[in-house]
Amino acid sequence: MVSERVSDPLGGRIERLAGWLRSARSAVVFTGAGVSTESGIPDFRGPDGLWRRLDPANFTIRRYLEDPQVRRESWERFKTGGIYGQAEPNPAHRAIADLVRTGLVKWVITQNIDSLHQRAGTPPDRIIELHGNLRFAKCLGCRRRFEKAEALALPADPSDGVPRCPDCGGLLKSGTVSFGEPLPAEELARAEEAAQTSDLFIVVGSSLVVYPAAYLPLHALDAGATLVIINLGETPLDHLAHLVIPAPAGEVLPRVADLVLKHQT
Numbered sequence: 001m002v003s004e005r006v007s008d009p010l011g012g013r014i015e016r017l018a019g020w021l022r023s024a025r026s027a028v029v030f031t032g033a034g035v036s037t038e039s040g041i042p043d044f045r046g047p048d049g050l051w052r053r054l055d056p057a058n059f060t061i062r063r064y065l066e067d068p069q070v071r072r073e074s075w076e077r078f079k080t081g082g083i084y085g086q087a088e089p090n091p092a093h094r095a096i097a098d099l100v101r102t103g104l105v106k107w108v109i110t111q112n113i114d115s116l117h118q119r120a121g122t123p124p125d126r127i128i129e130l131h132g133n134l135r136f137a138k139c140l141g142c143r144r145r146f147e148k149a150e151a152l153a154l155p156a157d158p159s160d161g162v163p164r165c166p167d168c169g170g171l172l173k174s175g176t177v178s179f180g181e182p183l184p185a186e187e188l189a190r191a192e193e194a195a196q197t198s199d200l201f202i203v204v205g206s207s208l209v210v211y212p213a214a215y216l217p218l219h220a221l222d223a224g225a226t227l228v229i230i231n232l233g234e235t236p237l238d239h240l241a242h243l244v245i246p247a248p249a250g251e252v253l254p255r256v257a258d259l260v261l262k263h264q265t
């Protein structure tokens, strides 16, 4: 499939994807950090990725448990929304929302924590968030969930600025999944089912190196789905994909949605 990167012009690939979408019965869109870079949120592994500036070791659950300063900074990011706070949905999020609202895409599975799919208009019950989000906090002891406003109203512990659970005294943490933490079991099961029953699986802006999320395209392929990868950088699954589109998601998806939706009316 790598030769396709040079031989098939962008317009031709967009038309192929639009054609597949029109005839798909259970299309799934699977997004990573790359779908939000055009909203100004850096990805982790791209050329301007966060890992060039930040140390991933500070984002493990172990460091959160061990280091009060890491907890303080993490809770501060939760309070303000950090780099996610000011971001707005971009044309890629909006095109995906249009495709979901018209029933052409059944599920959006995302590794992102920025809530931009919801804010672009994708119905929340169609979104599976594999790595949590910043809309809630959780107790690491009893697993109770707290809406953000509820969590921020709790008294902060002076040692690290993070509240403790009023039920069990456990440590609170934002609702995102840190490195070393298990993925939420219910979301992972729903995502696996969506992948295994999809006939068209479209990856958007993911390096496909974070597991177990990156197994999902493989589940879809095993189930006989057509695999499409829209990603600026190469991924380890490019050679298995039926179509690779190495162009910005915010350019590709609105053109795909225009073609498909125009055809519908």
Ligand code: NAD
Residues within 6 Å of the ligand: 031, 032, 033, 034, 035, 036, 037, 038, 041, 042, 043, 044, 045, 046, 049, 111, 112, 113, 114, 131, 204, 205, 206, 207, 208, 209, 210, 230, 231, 232, 233, 234, 247, 248, 249, 250
């Ligand atoms: P990643 O950083 O590993 O890879 C992003 C990929 O997107 C890269 O391969 C890059 O080439 C590509 N890309 C960047 N901009 C693009 C664009 N405009 N169009 C098409 N492709 C583009 O991201 P990942 O695979 O999602 O894994 C990183 C982890 O980091 C995820 O688990 C995610 O939870 C988390 N994360 C989330 C956010 C967010 O919520 N917005 C941001 C950074 C990281």
